[in-house]
């Protein structure tokens with residue numbers, strides 16, 4: 001049996017797994033990655049993969065290829081990891097380095113673009129050639145599939161829709177230089193930033209740590225929303241309106257028949273219900289398959305994506 005090795009490197013965790021060509025995850029193991037530069041990420045991947053090979057091992061033979069999903073900008077054609085963010089720019093030929101070390105052909109791609117590949121190959125892509133995959137988790141980004149092809153752009157930077165304004169005004173500064181980017185309102189980073197900015201204006205039971213590294217719990221915000229906590233009601237209303245506006249704006253850009261939502265923030269369905277209530281029916285009239293949550297397991301969509309990168313689909 002031919003298998004593929006997937007490596008999903010997120011902001012804090014690393015997931016390694018072996019998949020068959022139908023996207024079934026045969027084995028996997030989770031590692032923590034910590035904060036990293038591109039060079040130190042290579043060491044983290046190597047250390048974890050060595051451990052994986054020793055403790056989990058291959059199902060039968062050595063995988064025919066490996067794929068890595070990475071945060072930041074990636075040139076998948078040349079296997080170069082260009083940048084994590086503007087403050088962490090240290091291009092490295094990661095695909096070549098890994099394939100040299102392990103003697104397995106290696107391909108790499110950005111994490112949300114990898115997840116979009118998984119959606120295209122294993123998910124809604126089976127019934128749609130024109131869909132948008134929106135990932136709302138730690139941040140917000142999207143993958144556009146148009147006529148069956150994924151949009152990449154001139155610098156592999158297409159889909160960074162988290163840094164657009166969507167008509168929800170909080171007055172919050174984004175690291176990109178703009179004010180009220182949707183990512184600063186409707187992602188885990190956004191809930192945290194808005195809670196800190198607005199905590200003195202609305203009563204709340206929400207626990208907000210003095211340590212800025214210690215992010216507020218979005219799960220707690222959802223729970224307190226149900227108890228009519230004034231701050232949490234405001235945060236949830238803002239975030240769901242921001243995501244609904246983002247979706248409606250993007251629908252006007254690429255005319256999809258399906259909008260797929262994924263990522264830790266939407267996977268439990270709570271925000272999804274609130275987003276759907278806020279969509280204008282005229283705007284989304286051609287989205288015939290709906291604005292839906294991915295059917296792929298949100299915990300593993302990054303790993304599936306890395307598998308799809310390995311398969312080069």
Ligand SMILES: [Zn+2]
Pocket residue numbers: 162163164174175176177178181
């Ligand atoms: Zn921004």
